[in-house]
Amino acid sequence: MxxxxxxxxxxxxxxxxxxxxxxxxxxxxxxxxxxxPTNQPVSEEKKSLINRLLMEKIPLAGIARAVCVSERWLQSHVNERYESAETEVAVTVKKKAV
CATH class of the missing domain: 2.20.70 (Ubiquitin Ligase Nedd4; Chain: W;)
Known part of the structure; x- marks a missing residue:
């Protein structure tokens, strides 16, 4: 070796x-x-599926089991997505009805 x-x-x-x-x-x-080593990087297809499942409000433990990733990796993936998401919301002022 x-x-x-x-x-x-x-x-x-x-x-x-x-x-x-x-x-x-x-x-x-x-x-x-x-x-x-047997661990492989998570494919882009799996990441895309995970992102769709996250939008459905499925618990992280359920997503981890269904997609065969660790809960630890999934939590770090969610944290990365949260940090890169836009935090400001654009608000437009509407005219009031008279």
Whole structure:
């Protein structure tokens, strides 16, 4: 086994991740990694589906189960969308009826 960053073979065990997989650390560049990672980035299709489900006011736990993402990732996705959303509402003044 070698480090995915610097390709050094000076690797030591360094605990485990929440799923129980062994974690390793490179002694040269100090990068931490797992062998054969299984997590994939969330696709744009999944993000689009999540955004549509959020508009339907479905609870986050239900969306996470249905789309197979972690609740932690989903909460961070919601927080990112909230921060980038427009906070000001444009109000137009209407003339009063006489």
């Amino acid at each position: 070698c480090c995915p960053r610097c390709y050094s073979s000076k690797i030591v065990k360094n605990g485990s991740i929440h799923t129980g997989k062994q974690k390793y650390m490179c002694k040269d560049c100090r990068r931490q990694f797992v062998e054969n």
